[in-house]
Amino acid sequence: MRRLAYLWRNHRIASLAFALVAALTIGFAIRSALFAFYWSDPASRDQQVQGWMTPRYVAHSWKVPPEVMQAALGEVALPDRRRTLEDIAADRGVPLAELIFVIETEIARFRAEQAVE
Amino acid sequence: MTDTLADLVIHYGLTLIFTATFLSCLAVPVPTSLVMLSAGAFSAGEDLNLWACAAAALAGAVLGDQAGFALGLRFAGVLDRAKGKAALSIAKARAFTERRGGPGVFLSRWLFSPLGPYVNYIAGATGMAWARFSLWSVLGEIVWVTLYVGAGFTFADQLEAVATILSNASGAAAGLVVTLGLGAWLWRHSAPRRRRPR
Numbered sequence: 001m002r003r004l005a006y007l008w009r010n011h012r013i014a015s016l017a018f019a020l021v022a023a024l025t026i027g028f029a030i031r032s033a034l035f036a037f038y039w040s041d042p043a044s045r046d047q048q049v050q051g052w053m054t055p056r057y058v059a060h061s062w063k064v065p066p067e068v069m070q071a072a073l074g075e076v077a078l079p080d081r082r083r084t085l086e087d088i089a090a091d092r093g094v095p096l097a098e099l100i101f102v103i104e105t106e107i108a109r110f111r112a113e114q115a116v117e
Numbered sequence: 118m119t120d121t122l123a124d125l126v127i128h129y130g131l132t133l134i135f136t137a138t139f140l141s142c143l144a145v146p147v148p149t150s151l152v153m154l155s156a157g158a159f160s161a162g163e164d165l166n167l168w169a170c171a172a173a174a175l176a177g178a179v180l181g182d183q184a185g186f187a188l189g190l191r192f193a194g195v196l197d198r199a200k201g202k203a204a205l206s207i208a209k210a211r212a213f214t215e216r217r218g219g220p221g222v223f224l225s226r227w228l229f230s231p232l233g234p235y236v237n238y239i240a241g242a243t244g245m246a247w248a249r250f251s252l253w254s255v256l257g258e259i260v261w262v263t264l265y266v267g268a269g270f271t272f273a274d275q276l277e278a279v280a281t282i283l284s285n286a287s288g289a290a291a292g293l294v295v296t297l298g299l300g301a302w303l304w305r306h307s308a309p310r311r312r313r314p315r
Contacts, residue, residue: 057273082130
């Protein structure tokens with residue numbers, strides 16, 4: 001206690017800095033633990049198809065063959081690399097939500113077929 | 118946050134990855150870990166090339182370290198002009214970097230990465246040998262890039278989860294180092310006129 005009192009009198013800024021950094025560290029540690037806990041639940045891991053994703057990224061992440069994405073996009077081959085769904089929707093002049101809906105439907109259809117086989 | 122960055126990464130590719138790692142080594146607040154994670158994730162879907170992404174990230178990081186070191190070196194003269202107590206502390210800092218600077222540089226690349234840029238400036242300013250600094254910097258950056266681009270590649274479908282956990286964990290690690298350092302300093306200065314063992 002005498003040490004603490006001494007520090008508070010003579011090194012106030014350093015003491016305050018120490019308390020602040022210690023609190024931040026604990027905060028970050030708790031946040032990491034909470035996030036790790038949250039994401040360990042498979043239910044919270046399910047991503048949604050979003051505008052920034054590319055057809056290849058969706059195929060990889062949802063573990064569906066490229067043909068599923070080709071069918072959803074109505075193309076014989078996947079579009080150029082580095083085109084996001086947002087880009088594709090803009091090219092075609094369709095709303096992004098509509099494109100995403102078609103893709104999600106196609107993935108669901110493929111998964112249902114897989115389940116039957 | 119994730120979506121905007123991922124969008125930037127897919128459209129600006131390697132240039133963006135290089136710029137991000139370069140700037141973050143100079144303490145410019147850029148969300149580089151997210152950039153590298155997204156690059157890894159897009160490489161998994163083969164939109165980007167994994168090796169090219171890793172090379173761009175590594176090149177940016179190593180050059181960024183060199184720039185930080187050079188900046189520190191440029192202002193080393195300011196330190197030389199210090200007198201009295203300040204000169205003593207600077208001499209101590211120099212001795213410390215000389216003795217233990219290598220592993221410090223290495224670990225502050227990836228394990229305590231938020232501290233990295235400041236270590237660059239200090240290493241330059243305290244006159245750490247350039248070859249030694251460069252060796253540890255390159256080794257450390259290889260670990261950093263492999264860790265983040267690799268995590269993005271492996272956990273491509275859980276980008277957001279990995280990003281939040283990694284960023285918080287690296288904040289905690291860096292905070293712990295600073296807390297321990299400050300704690301040790303305070304402990305040494307907490308007893309008035311204590312007799313020092315010689």
